[in-house]
Amino acid sequence: xxxxxQNPRYLITVTGKKLTVTCxxxxxxxxxxxxxxxxxxxxxxxxxxxxxxxxxxxxxxxGYKVSRKEKRNFPLILESPSPNQTSLYFCxxxxxxxxxxxxSGTRLTVV
Amino acid sequence: TQLLxxxxxxxxxxxxxxxxxYCNSSSVFSSLQWYRQEPGEGPVLLVTxxxxxxxxxxxxxxxxxxxxxxxxxxxxxAAQPGDTGLYLCAGATYNTDKLIFGTGTRxxxxx
Numbered sequence: 001x002x003x004x005x006q007n008p009r010y011l012i013t014v015t016g017k018k019l020t021v022t023c024x025x026x027x028x029x030x031x032x033x034x035x036x037x038x039x040x041x042x043x044x045x046x047x048x049x050x051x052x053x054x055x056x057x058x059x060x061x062x063g064y065k066v067s068r069k070e071k072r073n074f075p076l077i078l079e080s081p082s083p084n085q086t087s088l089y090f091c092x093x094x095x096x097x098x099x100x101x102x103x104s105g106t107r108l109t110v111v
Numbered sequence: 112t113q114l115l116x117x118x119x120x121x122x123x124x125x126x127x128x129x130x131x132x133y134c135n136s137s138s139v140f141s142s143l144q145w146y147r148q149e150p151g152e153g154p155v156l157l158v159t160x161x162x163x164x165x166x167x168x169x170x171x172x173x174x175x176x177x178x179x180x181x182x183x184x185x186x187x188x189a190a191q192p193g194d195t196g197l198y199l200c201a202g203a204t205y206n207t208d209k210l211i212f213g214t215g216t217r218x219x220x221x222x
Contacts, residue, residue, distance in 0.1 A: 004153075035212075042212055042213070042214050042215055043154070043199065043201075044212075045209060045210060045211075045212075048209065048210075059209075090154070092153070097142075097203055097210075098142050098144070098159045098161065098203070099144055099156045099159040100144070100154075100156060100210065102146075102153030102154050102155070103153050104153055105151070105152065105153050
């Protein structure tokens with residue numbers, strides 16, 4: 001089944017403890033993106049990648065890192081999480097940018 | 112900052128009624144994508160429109176891309192309770208391939 005898989009689905013962590021949210025797609029898509037969704041603010045892009053080793057900042061990149069060493073994986077790294085990074089995170093992929101497949105989301109709580 | 116304004120924000124209607132959701136911007140987009148999101152899940156792509164003036168139909172849903180590629184509309188005919196959800200438009204920018212999401216329209220269809 002064609003899908004974008006994120007892990008974990010739920011995560012509660014403490015301020016400052018480094019964490020990684022994994023994202024993998026099995027569709028051989030070139031494009032991958034990370035979004036966060038917050039009430040009243042909608043979906044905002046964190047980082048995106050148009051190919052292996054090519055990444056660029058979205059609208060809210062501060063406090064996040066990404067890497068694209070292989071086409072299928074696009075992990076999101078929070079080096080020192082803070083409570084304002086509590087949010088619902090989505091990874092998405094696309095063959096050409098004209099329509100994305102989203103993962104099921106990761107609900108992160110930073111206390 | 113590019114913005115996509117959706118209206119209305121909330122819509123509560125009876126089964127069988129028709130409705131239209133609007134997505135407006137001052138920016139020009141290379142494509143306009145529509146998604147539907149259920150609570151706790153990732154957005155699911157409904158359609159992508161690429162050409163100015165383009166109209167696409169998906170069963171009871173009709174999507175239109177404005178001639179100037181700055182706006183779009185989603186019309187639902189004879190709404191059903193299964194249409195309930197959060198409808199999101201998203202514009203793909205030229206050059207950067209970033210995807211900008213609209214503010215969302217929450218639709219509730221009562222039996």
